Amino acid sequence: MSQRYFEDVKIDDELDPIEKLPTADLATDFFGRDNPTNPAFADAEAGKRLGVGGALVPGMLKIAWMTQYVSDWAGPAASLQGIRVAYRRPDVADRPLTLSGRVVDKREEAGKHIVELEVATLAGGEPSVRGNVQVELPKRS
Amino acid sequence: MSPAATPDMLRLRGDSVSEELQSLITDAHRATIGVKSEPVTVTIREEDARRMRDVIGDKDARYADGTGIAPPYVIAAFGGRPNRMAPFVLPNGLLTQQEWKFTRPFRMGEKLQAVSQVFDIRERLGGRYGHSVLLTTSTDYYDGDGNHVAAALTTITQFDPKRAQEKSE
Numbered sequence: 192m193s194q195r196y197f198e199d200v201k202i203d204d205e206l207d208p209i210e211k212l213p214t215a216d217l218a219t220d221f222f223g224r225d226n227p228t229n230p231a232f233a234d235a236e237a238g239k240r241l242g243v244g245g246a247l248v249p250g251m252l253k254i255a256w257m258t259q260y261v262s263d264w265a266g267p268a269a270s271l272q273g274i275r276v277a278y279r280r281p282d283v284a285d286r287p288l289t290l291s292g293r294v295v296d297k298r299e300e301a302g303k304h305i306v307e308l309e310v311a312t313l314a315g316g317e318p319s320v321r322g323n324v325q326v327e328l329p330k331r332s
Numbered sequence: 333m334s335p336a337a338t339p340d341m342l343r344l345r346g347d348s349v350s351e352e353l354q355s356l357i358t359d360a361h362r363a364t365i366g367v368k369s370e371p372v373t374v375t376i377r378e379e380d381a382r383r384m385r386d387v388i389g390d391k392d393a394r395y396a397d398g399t400g401i402a403p404p405y406v407i408a409a410f411g412g413r414p415n416r417m418a419p420f421v422l423p424n425g426l427l428t429q430q431e432w433k434f435t436r437p438f439r440m441g442e443k444l445q446a447v448s449q450v451f452d453i454r455e456r457l458g459g460r461y462g463h464s465v466l467l468t469t470s471t472d473y474y475d476g477d478g479n480h481v482a483a484a485l486t487t488i489t490q491f492d493p494k495r496a497q498e499k500s501e
Contacts, residue, residue, distance in 0.1 A: 192392065221387045221408075223380070241424060242460075242493055250427040252388070255405035258432075259390050262404075267394055271404050275431040275485075 194266035197297065197304035197328040206264050206292035206308070211256055215246040215284045222249070238283070246284035253282065253320050257310045260290045261324045265306070268329045272305065276322030282314050289313040295323070303327045356455055356465055361419045364450040371445035374473070376402050376438045380409040394437075402438040407482055410446065410471070418450055421465040422490035428466070429487035435480045444473040444481055451485065461491035 218232040231238040231247040238247045254276055262271055282288060289312065296307040306328050312320040381402035385395050388405070395403040411430075452468040468487040475481050 217387055221384055223383055240493065241426070247426075250430060251405075251408035251411055254430055254432070255384065255388050255408055258405050259388055259392070259403075262392060267392065270437075271434055273431065273433040276429065278426070278428050278430070281426065 192263055192266055194268055195264065195328055196331045197306065198331055200294055200297055200306050200328065202294050202297065204294040206260070206290075206310075208289050208291045209260065211288045211290065211312075213248040213252060213282065213284055213286075213288060218246070218249050218252055218284065221252050221255070235284070241281075243281045244283045248282035248284055248288075250276075250278050250320070253278075253288070253312055254322070256288075256290060257312070257320070257322055257324065260292065261308055261310060261326055264292070264308075265326045265328060270327040272303075272325040272327055274310075274322055274324045276310075276320050278320050280314070280317070280319045282312070282319045286314055288319070292324075304330055356421050356463065357453055361421065361453055364419055365453060366449060366451075369446075369448045371447050371474075374410050374444050374446050376406060376440055376442050376444065377409070378402075378440045381406045381438075381440060384408065400440050402440050404432065404434055404438070404482075406438055407432055407473075407484055411484060411486065418467055418469050418488075419453065420490065421453075421467075422492045424493050425467075425488040425490045426461075427486065428489040429468070429485075431483075431485040433483045435482060438481065442475060444475060447472050447474070456489075461489055462495040463492075465490040 215233045222228045231241050231243065232249050233246060235245040238245050241247065254274060257276065258271060258274055291313060292308045292310040294306055295309050298305050304327060305325050308324045310322050310324055311318045384405055385403055390403060394401055448469060448471040451470045455465045457463055466487055466489055468485065470483065470485045472480060473482045
């Protein structure tokens with residue numbers, strides 16, 4: 192993981208897309224097998240009863256991936272300030288998700304050098320989650 | 333140009349609209365907005381942080397064993413718990429919006445005070461879930477000195493799967 196600096200970031204910079212494969216096992220392990228969660232995360236039939244086409248991918252697994260995606264891009268001296276997402280469509284386990292992102296703003300805010308990114312997960316080319324992430328980057332000088 | 337509506341058509345439309353517009357949200361539901369919960373103690377557990385980190389494949393050295401720092405998404409460990417104050421108007425719910433804010437990194441083993449409230453409750457007609465209720469709750473996390481550490485805002489869309497299915501047919 193390399194460090195990114197505030198001065199070097201430009202609006203419209205794009206992050207390299209990455210692919211994730213959510214599975215029912217991954218969803219269960221994320222929350223812990225002994226912890227109660229939505230049965231639809233592990234059970235395709237329960238997902239179908241909810242109106243989803245199979246086991247539901249937890250939103251919190253996707254937001255965790257988005258958080259990691261931006262943190263990896265920003266580097267170890269960066270500090271994640273916040274993330275806000277809208278889950279537009281449910282995702283179904285075993286269907287790959289592509290994470291993509293782009294810089295939409297950079298600003299100084301209360302002495303911090305903030306870069307804002309738009310991040311999305313794409314399933315079959317269509318966005319299923321859209322979000323904005325704010326990250327504080329160090330300056331070179 | 334569409335044909336003019338007859339009185340019968342108008343009555344039918346009127347009945348259908350009034351049925352659809354009948355609010356599912358009561359004064360008792362609205363009264364929960366802004367009422368803060370008693371603080372609940374939550375712990376940033378190393379086992380949660382390590383498990384989540386490993387499941388998502390996070391290799392960030394800041395969150396490696398022994399650093400004492402937990403990744404921000406460990407906040408998800410508290411997100412699955414039902415908010416006792418939150419009204420459940422319809423039988424099913426899906427997470428539709430979420431926000432996390434971080435004032436500082438989480439430290440392994442630290443105990444935080446979580447204070448929750450219903451932030452907003454409103455309803456929506458039409459769309460994928462038919463007549464649905466959007467419930468937004470917020471939780472703020474404070475450390476032992478009363479300093480703010482993080483906040484989470486969550487919107488659950490509550491719906492009746494039977495109604496949603498009927499709408500889509």
